[in-house]
Amino acid sequence: MSKKALVIGGGIAGINAAVELANNDKLVILVEKNGELGGNVNDMAATFPELDEAQPLLDEQKSKVEDNENIDIKFNSEVISVSGKAGDFKVEINEDGNTVAEEVGAIIVATGFNYMEPNDYSEYGYSRLDNVVTSQEYERMVMNGDIKKYSNSNVVFVHCVGSRDRVKGYRYCSKICCTYSAKHALLLKQEVPSANAFVFYIDIRALGKGYEEFIRDAIEDYGVRYIRGRVSKVINKEDTLLVKAENSLIGNPVELNADLVVLASAMEPQKDSKELAEILGIETDDYGFYKEAQSNMEPVKSSKEGIFLAGSCTAPLEIRESVAMGKAAASESLSFLG
Amino acid sequence: MHKLDKLSGIREEIVADIPIPEEIFYFQSCVASNKYPGIESCTLDVLNKLGVKPFVSEDQTCCGGFVTFANVAAPTASMPAVARNISLAEEEGLDICAVCNGCWTFLNEFGHFMNGNDEVKESVNMMLNMMGREYKGESNIFHIGAMLYKLKDRIAENVERPLEGLKFATHYGCHYLGGGKYGAIDDAQHPSFIQELVEIMGGENVDYTASGECCGTGFTQVINDKEKSLDHSQMKLESVRDEADPDFVIVLCPYCLSQLDRMQQQLDYRRDVKLDIPIIHITQLAGLALGLPKERLAFDAHIGGQDRFKKALNKIGIDY
Ligand SMILES: Cc1cc2nc3c(=O)[nH]c(=O)nc-3n(C[C@H](O)[C@H](O)[C@H](O)COP(=O)(O)OP(=O)(O)OC[C@H]3O[C@@H](n4cnc5c(N)ncnc54)[C@H](O)[C@@H]3O)c2cc1C
Ligand code: SF4
Numbered sequence: 001m002s003k004k005a006l007v008i009g010g011g012i013a014g015i016n017a018a019v020e021l022a023n024n025d026k027l028v029i030l031v032e033k034n035g036e037l038g039g040n041v042n043d044m045a046a047t048f049p050e051l052d053e054a055q056p057l058l059d060e061q062k063s064k065v066e067d068n069e070n071i072d073i074k075f076n077s078e079v080i081s082v083s084g085k086a087g088d089f090k091v092e093i094n095e096d097g098n099t100v101a102e103e104v105g106a107i108i109v110a111t112g113f114n115y116m117e118p119n120d121y122s123e124y125g126y127s128r129l130d131n132v133v134t135s136q137e138y139e140r141m142v143m144n145g146d147i148k149k150y151s152n153s154n155v156v157f158v159h160c161v162g163s164r165d166r167v168k169g170y171r172y173c174s175k176i177c178c179t180y181s182a183k184h185a186l187l188l189k190q191e192v193p194s195a196n197a198f199v200f201y202i203d204i205r206a207l208g209k210g211y212e213e214f215i216r217d218a219i220e221d222y223g224v225r226y227i228r229g230r231v232s233k234v235i236n237k238e239d240t241l242l243v244k245a246e247n248s249l250i251g252n253p254v255e256l257n258a259d260l261v262v263l264a265s266a267m268e269p270q271k272d273s274k275e276l277a278e279i280l281g282i283e284t285d286d287y288g289f290y291k292e293a294q295s296n297m298e299p300v301k302s303s304k305e306g307i308f309l310a311g312s313c314t315a316p317l318e319i320r321e322s323v324a325m326g327k328a329a330a331s332e333s334l335s336f337l338g
Numbered sequence: 339m340h341k342l343d344k345l346s347g348i349r350e351e352i353v354a355d356i357p358i359p360e361e362i363f364y365f366q367s368c369v370a371s372n373k374y375p376g377i378e379s380c381t382l383d384v385l386n387k388l389g390v391k392p393f394v395s396e397d398q399t400c401c402g403g404f405v406t407f408a409n410v411a412a413p414t415a416s417m418p419a420v421a422r423n424i425s426l427a428e429e430e431g432l433d434i435c436a437v438c439n440g441c442w443t444f445l446n447e448f449g450h451f452m453n454g455n456d457e458v459k460e461s462v463n464m465m466l467n468m469m470g471r472e473y474k475g476e477s478n479i480f481h482i483g484a485m486l487y488k489l490k491d492r493i494a495e496n497v498e499r500p501l502e503g504l505k506f507a508t509h510y511g512c513h514y515l516g517g518g519k520y521g522a523i524d525d526a527q528h529p530s531f532i533q534e535l536v537e538i539m540g541g542e543n544v545d546y547t548a549s550g551e552c553c554g555t556g557f558t559q560v561i562n563d564k565e566k567s568l569d570h571s572q573m574k575l576e577s578v579r580d581e582a583d584p585d586f587v588i589v590l591c592p593y594c595l596s597q598l599d600r601m602q603q604q605l606d607y608r609r610d611v612k613l614d615i616p617i618i619h620i621t622q623l624a625g626l627a628l629g630l631p632k633e634r635l636a637f638d639a640h641i642g643g644q645d646r647f648k649k650a651l652n653k654i655g656i657d658y
Contacts (some may be wrong), residue, residue, distance in 0.1 A: 029548060120526040122347055122525045122526065122528045123526075123527045125527070126527070128528045233550065235547055235549075235550060236545070236547065237547045238547075238581070242547060
């Protein structure tokens with residue numbers, strides 16, 4: 001059995017898997033497609049449910065990997081072939097243009113999610129109108145101070161864009177956009193108190209410790225206006241946006257002038273997730289998320305022995321759960337590392 | 339205001355599938371042929387000029403849509419009319435070109451429905467057999483707007499009367515974009531192909547907030563609740579007047595044309611709302627650019643916008 005482990009993906013899940021293995025005296029090869037660690041958390045201003053600043057948290061995590069001599073990070077790299085079996089995998093990695101061969105005992109897949117570009121939802125005008133952005137772009141606007149210019153403005157947050165939609169999007173619920181949209185409205189009210197925040201929702205799914213209270217605080221303490229109903233379209237009106245929607249509690253149409261519209265788009269599988277599954281010989285679900293060996297009892301085992309799953313490559317997940325899966329996957333790998 | 343440079347919603351794969359035939363079955367529209375003869379004459383002349391011969395059938399009837407949209411009869415009652423009309427084109431081995439959003443949607447969707455439901459097709463054919471006909475489902479149905487877009491290069495080569503100095507706004511119509519599940523060539527919310535044609539013809543595009551709104555007909559509405567229908571048309575037309583102030587509004591559908599045109603007079607009589615907005619069909623737009631004489635454009639059959647018609651047409655050298 002090889003003593004080395006392979007972790008694919010250097011997001012928050014992969015980082016935690018690698019650190020956990022290294023702490024157990026295992027050698028880790030961490031393959032990251034991009035030139036930096038951190039994945040989607042790099043695009044984050046603050047985290048729910050405590051509103052901690054995201055970047056210092058992430059830097060702390062990154063340094064645990066970067067300073068660790070048991071971990072060999074390969075940037076701009078991808079796995080190109082895998083053979084052998086649990087305990088004795090032979091892998092080929094394209095490391096920044098060169099092919100290198102490695103032998104590893106276990107593999108942890110932590111390749112994360114892709115944030116959907118809502119171009120098919122032309123009713124919301126994304127890519128067509130100025131001042132219509134995705135939630136991920138909004139995080140950047142908070143970080144670089146761009147939201148400051150929305151004083152005395154109306155900002156509209158739209159839930160479930162691309163999720164819960166079997167026609168144009170995905171059937172699943174992206175699970176955390178209710179909570180991060182509340183975070184976005186709350187950040188707006190904190191940074192720009194004169195701005196008005198409106199959130200259009202179908203129902204509110206606050207599935208995590210402290211999430212319900214977090215959303216209630218946004219409504220009760222910060223005066224964020226929640227309107228139950230779908231937005232039907234966003235159109236240009238002179239130099240602002242006109243949001244047309246319904247209020248399904250009252251049963252009336254609603255029209256609202258907005259200066260910024262933020263779309264909580266779906267968290268979708270990585271575009272190349274099925275190709276990687278093919279290389280690894282593991283199963284995906286219909287969408288392309290990696291499939292657990294058993295959904296209740298084996299959350300981090302893939303369909304193939306010796307290959308484990310961690311984080312949002314399995315489904316839309318928040319940080320806390322991605323971290324937990326990373327650590328759990330590391331622990332389960334230990335039995336395949338000599 | 340539409341950011342064509344950012345993201346065009348034109349569905350190139352559908353445009354690619356539209357053939358450029360030598361001949362096509364021109365599907366007459368009740369509203370076009372009776373209320374706005376210019377749509378018909380322009381369709382015939384424009385198609386001829388662009389090298390596609392229009393075939394006109396004496397046997398064609400109403401598409402059958404009216405009775406369904408107006409809730410006069412169950413959809414199944416007009417299915418045989420759809421099948422019979424399409425069979426006329428099949429007999430000639432031709433595809434169909436519709437000038438009306440209603441005809442186009444109706445023939446397309448019902449055709450699609452029959453093609454996918456053998457039982458329905460059989461029962462409809464039992465009726466057609468009594469007339470000595472059969473519906474096979476072989477002819478494709480294209481909208482004239484999509485045909486003209488497909489023929490845009492030929493249009494560019496044949497512009498005889500550039501539309502310079504004129505401003506154009508658009509109204510695509512719900513039943514083309516929203517109802518066009520099977521083959522609308524453009525995005526339902528941010529369409530742009532008419533604007534592209536206007537540019538090719540040398541005109542200037544102007545936009546207004548209510549461009550994506552219904553014309554106000556909403557079939558049962560105009561029949562059962564006229565005030566509601568008037569409210570909606572008023573909102574739309576005021577947005578056109580106050581924000582875009584165009585010389586022409588281009589529509590794809592004779593029924594939208596009729597609504598937006600004739601309601602101007604009603605809004606004046608009933609509510610003292612003053613509007614002077616020429617509403618024209620896309621084939622009349624093409625007719626203008628391709629240099630058709632004013633008799634074939636037949637703008638004098640339009641009720642609203644007559645003062646503006648005169649000013650705009652004089653600008654491009656038509657003595658109106
Ligand atoms: C707008 C928004 C706001 C959010 N706010 C919060 C919040 O406040 N609190 C919270 O808990 N969560 C939040 N999240 C969720 C959070 O982003 C995720 O939980 C977290 O990013 C998941 O980490 P991950 O490691 O599973 O995946 P990712 O962050 O996606 O990382 C995956 C990594 O794998 C790499 N990779 C991908 N494919 C390959 C490959 N084939 N080979 C090698 N490497 C590869 C990627 O480059 C990336 O570095 C938010 C998400 C969004 C979209
Ligand atoms: S988490 Fe909320 S916003 Fe996101 S898809 Fe589910 S219900 Fe919609």
